[in-house]
Amino acid sequence: MTVEASAGRSPAARGRRPAGAAAWRRRPAWIAAAAGAVIVVLTYFPLIFVLSNSLKSGQNILSNGVFALFNQFDTSNYSLAWNGVSHQLLNTIIVAAASIVIGVTAAALGAYSFSQLRFRGKNVLFLAYVALLLIPWTLTLIPLFLTIQKLHFFNTWWALILPYAASSQPLLVLIFRGFFEQIPRELLESARVDGCSERLVLARIVVPLTRPVLLTGAILVMINVWGDYLWPAIVIQDPAKITISAGVYQFVGGLGQNTSTGGAAFAAFVIATVPMFALVGLTMRYFVSGLTEGATKL
Numbered sequence: 001m002t003v004e005a006s007a008g009r010s011p012a013a014r015g016r017r018p019a020g021a022a023a024w025r026r027r028p029a030w031i032a033a034a035a036g037a038v039i040v041v042l043t044y045f046p047l048i049f050v051l052s053n054s055l056k057s058g059q060n061i062l063s064n065g066v067f068a069l070f071n072q073f074d075t076s077n078y079s080l081a082w083n084g085v086s087h088q089l090l091n092t093i094i095v096a097a098a099s100i101v102i103g104v105t106a107a108a109l110g111a112y113s114f115s116q117l118r119f120r121g122k123n124v125l126f127l128a129y130v131a132l133l134l135i136p137w138t139l140t141l142i143p144l145f146l147t148i149q150k151l152h153f154f155n156t157w158w159a160l161i162l163p164y165a166a167s168s169q170p171l172l173v174l175i176f177r178g179f180f181e182q183i184p185r186e187l188l189e190s191a192r193v194d195g196c197s198e199r200l201v202l203a204r205i206v207v208p209l210t211r212p213v214l215l216t217g218a219i220l221v222m223i224n225v226w227g228d229y230l231w232p233a234i235v236i237q238d239p240a241k242i243t244i245s246a247g248v249y250q251f252v253g254g255l256g257q258n259t260s261t262g263g264a265a266f267a268a269f270v271i272a273t274v275p276m277f278a279l280v281g282l283t284m285r286y287f288v289s290g291l292t293e294g295a296t297k298l
Contacts, residue, residue: 047273054078054266061262074263081251081267087240088247089271095160095243096225100218103165103172107217108210110169111176112202116188126177132170140167141234148235159235160243164225172217179213180206212286219283226276244272 052069053061060072113119114126144163153159183206191201207214229245236242239250252265 050266050269050273054081054263054270056263056266058258058260058262077261077263077267078271080261080264081271084251084254084264085244085247085268085271088242088244088250089275091157091241091247092226092243095157095164096222098157098161099164099168099225100221102161103168103221104214104217106165107169107172107176108202108207108214110173111180112198112206114173115177115180116183116185116201116206117198126173130170130174133174137167141231145234154235155237155241157241160225160232163231164221164228168217168221168224171220175217176210176213179210183209215283215286219279222279223276248272 048069049066053066054077055070055074056064056072056077057074060068060074064071110129114122114129148154148159148163151158153162188201188205191205192198196204225243227245228243229249232243232246233249236246242250248268251268255261255265
């Protein structure tokens with residue numbers, strides 16, 4: 001009787017699914033939306049919080065609290081903060097530019113060797129090179145500090161530029177190699193047949209075709225330099241040579257217990273953050289394309 005009843009149902013009845021099952025399938029979408037909303041709030045609220053307090057006077061912060069958002073718009077804090085961190089901002093740009101030139105150039109040469117040249121032990125050497133990513137940065141502080149002292153680079157910009165360029169090599173070579181391997185070998189061989197040396201092949205063919213991933217590498221180095229506080233605090237003792245992260249700490253510490261300048265501390269954080277937001281926002285398309293296209297053959 002069960003078979004006959006089932007056979008007697010219309011096609012529409014057999015294709016109809018319980019309403020509860022459809023509602024249950026819609027629940028993951030609501031859960032995902034709620035989780036996304038929580039992530040957005042947790043991500044952007046600190047930024048809104050800092051921006052709001054950077055526009056308040058110290059007296060306003062004391063009387064109304066830090067969570068009273070945008071109840072005052074006092075831009076004088078930014079003048080004080082700019083005078084305190086503008087020099088460190090320029091230092092960071094100089095250090096980052098030099099680190100990018102050295103780091104990206106060295107990584108491009110290494111990645112080209114690992115992807116296009118043939119030599120004994122290439123794969124083993126590449127694995128050993130990439131394995132450096134497994135070593136925590138903090139474990140290298142003492143030997144790196146001793147090396148900087150031996151080279152007499154202590155308290156100079158070279159103590160920042162060279163370690164930043166060197167520490168970026170494993171990750172950049174890993175990304176660049178995957179991108180370089182996608183270049184057709186026939187194109188490179190035809191250039192060699194025409195008399196181009198490996199240097200010319202890299203400069204005239206590989207580099208123009210791989211600009212997105214090179215820009216990605218430059219952004220990664222820039223972010224590393226911009227956000228690092230610990231290493232500049234260790235090797236730089238001259239306040240005129242420190243970078244922005246250590247400079248903001250120095251500026252906020254110089255304010256001391258002066259409650260009237262509380263908003264200037266938040267303004268310094270905003271000034272230190274805005275350039276990186278602008279950089280990533282303007283180059284996000286190239287950054288994402290460089291990472292995704294370079295990852296296809298990793």
